[in-house]
Structures are given as structure tokens and as C-alpha cells.
Amino acid sequence: SNSLYSMLDVHSPANGVQQIQLHRPEALNALTTAMLGELALALEEAEANESVKVVVLTGSARVFAAGADVKEMAERDMVGILKDPRQQSWQSISRFPKPLVAAINGYCLGGGCELAMHADILIAGTDAKFGQPEINLGIMPGAGGTQRLVRAVGKSLAMQMVLTGQPINALQAKEAGLISEITQPELTLTRAMEVASQIAKKSPLALRLAKESILKGMDTDLNTGLRFERHAFTVLAGTKDREEGIAAFLEKRPAKFTGQ
Numbered sequence: 001s002n003s004l005y006s007m008l009d010v011h012s013p014a015n016g017v018q019q020i021q022l023h024r025p026e027a028l029n030a031l032t033t034a035m036l037g038e039l040a041l042a043l044e045e046a047e048a049n050e051s052v053k054v055v056v057l058t059g060s061a062r063v064f065a066a067g068a069d070v071k072e073m074a075e076r077d078m079v080g081i082l083k084d085p086r087q088q089s090w091q092s093i094s095r096f097p098k099p100l101v102a103a104i105n106g107y108c109l110g111g112g113c114e115l116a117m118h119a120d121i122l123i124a125g126t127d128a129k130f131g132q133p134e135i136n137l138g139i140m141p142g143a144g145g146t147q148r149l150v151r152a153v154g155k156s157l158a159m160q161m162v163l164t165g166q167p168i169n170a171l172q173a174k175e176a177g178l179i180s181e182i183t184q185p186e187l188t189l190t191r192a193m194e195v196a197s198q199i200a201k202k203s204p205l206a207l208r209l210a211k212e213s214i215l216k217g218m219d220t221d222l223n224t225g226l227r228f229e230r231h232a233f234t235v236l237a238g239t240k241d242r243e244e245g246i247a248a249f250l251e252k253r254p255a256k257f258t259g260q
């Protein structure tokens with residue numbers, strides 16, 4: 001792991017998968033501005049590193065992240081929040097173009113839940129709790145919790161979570177579509193790594209455009225989304241990876257993608 005980071009454990013990539021672990025155990029991984037900045041930087045490095053195909057983001061066995069750091073947030077007034085440097089980190093995390101898988105155990109609250117919703121695939125242990133408790137502090141979600149949550153779970157449950165501050169459990173999160181799989185808590189990371197390894201074998205170009213196409217579609221009307229998909233699909237027709245993928249299928253062998 002890399003000592004540039006004091007609140008993250010950034011592993012060396014193995015077989016295309018890089019694990020990034022949130023590590024601020026004394027405060028249940030509450031996200032300080034510096035920690036969020038480290039995460040944005042780690043993802044920028046992961047983007048630039050060709051040996052990283054997929055990132056798995058995780059917390060500890062007990063907590064993914066218990067929110068923004070409330071003590072730090074308390075020191076910021078209105079103008080301070082207007083000029084908040086966190087915004088840049090969130091932007092940068094949201095633009096990460098490679099697949100991002102979150103492995104979630106325990107508390108996933110407030111800014112922690114908003115962070116998890118930046119992942120493309122969420123896998124959680126049976127003990128996970130997802131919530132937006134900001135309302136209890138007299139504030140509201142401010143990093144996508146009123147926007148990404150409603151897209152993930154629908155209006156009624158999003159309203160209930162945001163207005164009551166009550167968390168939901170993993171089963172409810174699965175039913176609502178916030179996460180794609182539930183595992184035994186001790187297997188969450190293993191399962192996320194397994195899914196990431198499958199993804200890491202695919203063409204990075206196809207992965208990138210498929211991810212972009214899905215995200216674009218969530219953000220626009222159907223026709224615009226379909227046109228984006230058609231353009232992306234057309235672009236992929238010009239890649240060596242497509243030639244290789246089709247040749248490998250016809251020759252009944254595994255494809256070896258190079259990202260060309």
C-alpha cells in the first residue's frame with residue numbers, strides 16, 4: 001500500500017483490480033475534506049494507471065463511512081460552504097471513468113451513503129445500514145443524496161429516508177435497487193473483488209463507453225440516451241479489442257484485450 005495517503009489504504013493493483021480502503025477508524029471513517037481530497041487523488045491516479053482496470057472501494061468490517069465529518073462541518077459557515085473545496089473532490093470522484101465497485105459493511109450514512117452512490121456497482125453485507133440522517137442535524141444531504149438516492153430507490157423511499165433520517169437495512173436496499181447483491185458480511189469484499197476481477201478481463205474501451213452510456217442515460221431523456229449509445233457503439237467498431245473479441249469467440253478461445 002501507498003504511504004502518500006494518511007486516511008486511505010491504497011493497494012497496488014493486482015490482476016487489474018485496485019482496492020482502496022477508507023481508513024479513519026477513530027471516527028467511523030467520517031469523511032473530512034482532506035480525506036475526500038485523498039480519495040479524489042487516488043482515483044485520479046487510478047484513472048491514469050493503465051494497470052488499473054477496476055477499483056474496489058471499501059471501508060472496514062464495521063463501517064463503510066458514517067458521513068461527512070460533523071465536527072469539521074460545524075466550523076464552516078454559509079460562505080465557507082459556498083466556497084467548499086469538497087465540491088471539487090466530489091466532481092472528480094463522479095467523473096472517474098473506470099468501473100467502481102463498492103463493498104459495504106455496517107454504517108453507510110450521510111456523505112458515506114452519497115459516496116457509495118458514486119459507485120457503479122454496490123455490494124453490501126447483511127449488516128449494512130444505509131441512511132441520510134442529515135435531517136437530524138437540521139440540514140439536508142448535500143452531495144447528491146436528494147438526487148442520486150431518488151434515482152436509485154424511487155421517490156417514496158427516498159423521501160422517507162431523507163425526511164425521517166431513518167436508515168434502511170441491506171435487504172430493503174436490495175429490494176429498492178440501491179445495491180445489486182447482499183452477502184454475508186465476511187464475504188462482502190471477496191465477492192466485490194470477484195465481480196471486479198470479471199470486469200477487469202473485459203476491454204477497457206468497451207467498459208468505459210458502456211459505463212458512460214449508462215450514466216448518460218440516467219441523466220437525460222430516452223432519445224438522447226439512445227443516440228449517445230449508438231455513437232459509443234459505433235466508436236467501438238473501430239477498436240482492435242472488438243476485432244479480438246469477435247475473433248476469440250469464433251476461434252473458441254478466451255479474448256485477450258489490450259485497450260487498443
Ligand code: HXC
Nearest residue numbers: 027028030066067068069070071107109110111133142143
Ligand atoms: C464526525 C463521527 C461521525 C461523523 C461518528 N463519529 N460519526 N465524527 N463525523 N459523521 C465519531 C464519534 O463522534 C465518535 O468519536 C466515534 O466516531 C464513534 O462513534 P459513536 O457514535 O461512539 O459510535 P456508535 O455509538 O456505535 O454510533 C455509530 C453511529 C453514530 C450511529 C454511526 O456515530 C452516528 O450517528 N454518527 C453520525 C452519523 C451522521 O449523522 N452522519 C451524517 C453526517 S452529515 P469519539 O471521539 O466521541 O469517540 C453528512 C452531510 C453530508 O454526512 C453532506 C455532504 C456535504
